[in-house]
Amino acid sequence: MMMQWLFLLLPVAALSGWILAKRHYQRHPQKHVKAFNPEYFKGLNYLLNEQPDKAIDVFIGLLEVNSETVETHLALANLFRRRGETERAIRIHQNLIARPSLHGEQRLQAMVELGLDYMHAGVLDRAEHLFLELLQQPNPHPQAAKQLMRIYQQEKKWAQAIEMGKQIDASKTGQVRPLIAQFYCEQAEQHANQDRHEAFTMLKQALFQDPNCVRASLLEARLYLAINQPRKALDALQNIEQQNPAFLSEALPYWHKAYQQLADLPALRDKLSQLITRHPNMTSARIMLTNIIAELESTKAAQQFLYEQLHHHPSVEGLHTLIKLGENNQIALIPLIDRITRTMVEKGDRYTCKNCGFSGKTMHWLCPGCAKWGTVRPTEIHLTALEKLLDSAS
Structure with missing residues (x-):
């Protein structure tokens, strides 16, 4: 379908350019040239003979770059990029930028598009150089800092990503702040073993950018537990229920370790009951x-506790735990139930992205499916998933 639109767009654009040129020459007879460029028929011939690549090159050559055709060039190049023909898109955008007749705003747009071409092609150093150049303009294009942040994120240059994120945030609302918080968390992870003081500083910055950053609270608790300060760890964990209760299950191992360090498991029992x-x-x-x-x-x-709980809140993990504890009223069924529940616990995905549906067994703060930060959530394995998981295990 995209190719069909391309075939339609190219000859129409070329013909439009010819009509504009004809009107121009009618107003200026002294500059009049041949009415129809034979290259136009050559391009049509390529189309009719199912040689679209050659036809595209001919029609692009027919499009004279001027204020009326710049948008057509940009549309064509973007279409090429979406189709994966990055080299063609780069060629068109480079050709546009090289034209001295292009006015400032159009040149900036062409530079942005060329930078996106380079990113699509994986040539990040060229894209970075181009967007840095755009950032130095008196009125920087809004895409410059945004795309630089993407590049630095991909290259794991977290300090530069934070700097670009702050430049974006200075001109918009707080939409970028949760991303900046994630970048600070990445820095804290890097410093966790070598420089805990710096790691705590990064986490403070993360929570300043996004007070609801669960990851920062979990990392803070982990660092406090590593230096045997369980009460400070509990203070950090206390925030998670207000930040996002969906991540409470991620905090449970830290709560357990904190109360173990305090030698106060009864307090943990009360906490879990609540x-x-x-x-x-x-x-x-x-x-x-x-x-x-x-x-x-x-x-x-x-x-007895779990048996009563499962009557009101059935779950595969609960049933599996009950079997492990030795609930054997129906001895003949124990091996079968144990195999089924073990399979479900092992096969079931623990985490799911609310944005794209990606699921897996490990936590990803940056979703591998849609590349969004903070969209992956812990999930529970309930009996409603029994049939699906058993099918996948068979």
């Missing part, structure tokens, strides 16, 4: 609470 009261579908908290009850009281008490 969590499942406020978030009854939180299977991971229910399972952790079951294990804590088994450790503090007895396996039988843990079995």
